[in-house]
Amino acid sequence: MVKIQVDRTQCQNFGSCVIEAPNVFSLNANDEMEYTPEADDSELDNVEAAVDVCPMQAIALVLRS
Amino acid sequence: MSLPVVIVGASLGGLRSAEALRRSGYAGPITVFGDEPHAPYNRPPLSKDALAGPVSHAAVAFPQRAATADVLWRLGIRIESADLEGRRVRTADGEDVAYRALVVATGLRPKRLSPRTVGLSGAFALRTLDDAGALSDALVPGARVVIAGSGFIGCEVAASARQIGCQVTVVGSAQLPMLGPLGAALAEGVMRRHETRGVSFRMGTHVADVLGEHSVEGVRLADGSELPCEVLVEAIGSVHNTEWLRGNDVDAELGLRTDSAMRVLRADGSPWADVFAVGDVARFPNAIYGDTPASIEHWNIPTETAKRASRVLAMQLADDPGLPAVVAERFAPVPSFWSDQYDIHLLAFGLPAVADRAELLAGRPEEDCVYGYYVGDHMVGVCGIGMRSEVMKYRDEVSRYGQVPIGESA
Numbered sequence: 148m149v150k151i152q153v154d155r156t157q158c159q160n161f162g163s164c165v166i167e168a169p170n171v172f173s174l175n176a177n178d179e180m181e182y183t184p185e186a187d188d189s190e191l192d193n194v195e196a197a198v199d200v201c202p203m204q205a206i207a208l209v210l211r212s
Numbered sequence: 213m214s215l216p217v218v219i220v221g222a223s224l225g226g227l228r229s230a231e232a233l234r235r236s237g238y239a240g241p242i243t244v245f246g247d248e249p250h251a252p253y254n255r256p257p258l259s260k261d262a263l264a265g266p267v268s269h270a271a272v273a274f275p276q277r278a279a280t281a282d283v284l285w286r287l288g289i290r291i292e293s294a295d296l297e298g299r300r301v302r303t304a305d306g307e308d309v310a311y312r313a314l315v316v317a318t319g320l321r322p323k324r325l326s327p328r329t330v331g332l333s334g335a336f337a338l339r340t341l342d343d344a345g346a347l348s349d350a351l352v353p354g355a356r357v358v359i360a361g362s363g364f365i366g367c368e369v370a371a372s373a374r375q376i377g378c379q380v381t382v383v384g385s386a387q388l389p390m391l392g393p394l395g396a397a398l399a400e401g402v403m404r405r406h407e408t409r410g411v412s413f414r415m416g417t418h419v420a421d422v423l424g425e426h427s428v429e430g431v432r433l434a435d436g437s438e439l440p441c442e443v444l445v446e447a448i449g450s451v452h453n454t455e456w457l458r459g460n461d462v463d464a465e466l467g468l469r470t471d472s473a474m475r476v477l478r479a480d481g482s483p484w485a486d487v488f489a490v491g492d493v494a495r496f497p498n499a500i501y502g503d504t505p506a507s508i509e510h511w512n513i514p515t516e517t518a519k520r521a522s523r524v525l526a527m528q529l530a531d532d533p534g535l536p537a538v539v540a541e542r543f544a545p546v547p548s549f550w551s552d553q554y555d556i557h558l559l560a561f562g563l564p565a566v567a568d569r570a571e572l573l574a575g576r577p578e579e580d581c582v583y584g585y586y587v588g589d590h591m592v593g594v595c596g597i598g599m600r601s602e603v604m605k606y607r608d609e610v611s612r613y614g615q616v617p618i619g620e621s622a
Contacts, residue, residue: 165604199228
């Protein structure tokens with residue numbers, strides 16, 4: 148299981164994460180980022196890429212077995 | 213003990229290179245040299261929030277990952293020269309460091325108006341955390357600030373300084389600020405919003421002379437007029453940090469030329485097998501733009517190029533038979549940029565700067581809006597103020613292979 152945390156005080160809804168991990172992150176109708184705080188292990192690479200590309204560096208990845 | 217992979221440059225490109233080497237299976241030693249005293253940190257906030265008050269390194273530092281805990285960070289050490297044939301680099305103190313492979317991630321430094329302004333009290337350039345700290349101290353309410361350069365950095369600093377309460381004049385050689393990347397319609401709209409907030413523009417001219425012997429007292433423009441000021445910000449572009457590679461068989465004109473695997477090329481076009489370049493310093497072929505080599509100074513490029521370089525390098529170090537196939541893969545990172553000025557949030561994909569026309573796709577020019585940028589019928593870029601979902605809809609369209617060859621200085 149991949150556990151994800153987003154610092155909402157930092158996030159500015161760029162949506163870069165949506166491109167890298169569309170199963171985990173999305174932009175809603177108001178252009179606000181939404182995400183699932185837990186994802187399958189198969190999403191690990193995508194979520195890591197999302198962490199890397201976030202311009203605000205607002206995403207953190209917490210791994211759980 | 214085997215020789216290390218040496219990474220020169222400890223900013224985003226250097227960090228991502230080290231991380232991606234580990235992710236790609238390389239478990240051997242990695243040494244990273246950085247001339248700044250700081251561990252890798254994020255630069256975009258430096259022209260924005262960081263100018264409003266003192267910013268700590270911790271507030272902008274990139275998180276360090278467990279996988280790179282054993283990387284040797286040699287910070288505050290400048291690499292002065294390299295011997296690519298002999299596989300070693302030399303520090304400013306004269307220490308020779310032998311490497312198994314070299315990753316060049318030395319990036320850019322700000323161009324200065326003249327050698328005289330370097331160190332002149334009141335004159336600032338902005339690239340590093342320490343630069344931002346020094347400029348932040350000078351941006352006090354009421355201060356008269358001239359910004360030489362009307363690109364993104366210049367305009368972001370203008371917005372930050374204005375919000376602090378400075379008197380701000382932007383001097384730009386083009387007819388409109390950010391004209392290249394935004395096109396005339398959007399650039400004009402953004403300039404109006406700056407003017408509404410009290411920023412003055414002197415466009416179509418440039419700073420010809422800096423007044424003041426011991427500290428900045430003003431500037432003289434090319435048209436002969438003078439602007440008194442206490443603070444001068446030089447945001448007139450950048451220079452690639454490649455001088456330390458002089459004397460080696462490389463092509464360092466307008467950035468260090470590489471192949472699409474990010475391997476540094478010799479003058480005859482053949483790659484060095486064990487020398488890579490990533491980030492702003494690299495001039496690489498991008499399959500989206502017909503493989504014309506160009507250096508692309510956008511924030512996402514260090515990450516993309518570092519991942520590409522490290523994957524190739526790790527396979528090569530492991531004698532992986534799959535290497536030729538990976539080297540032959542198309543490399544087509546989509547440039548993206550953003551900019552925050554007041555409540556104006558710009559987001560773009562592609563290279564609007566190479567377009568010959570722009571078209572309004574959504575919204576209204578004076579409010580939130582999205583523009584598409586075209587060469588002929590090909591969409592080469594999309595940029596919006598707000599409306600992010602709308603901007604993103606066009607990302608695939610501007611990412612198609614082989615769209616349009618671009619000039620070498622995009």
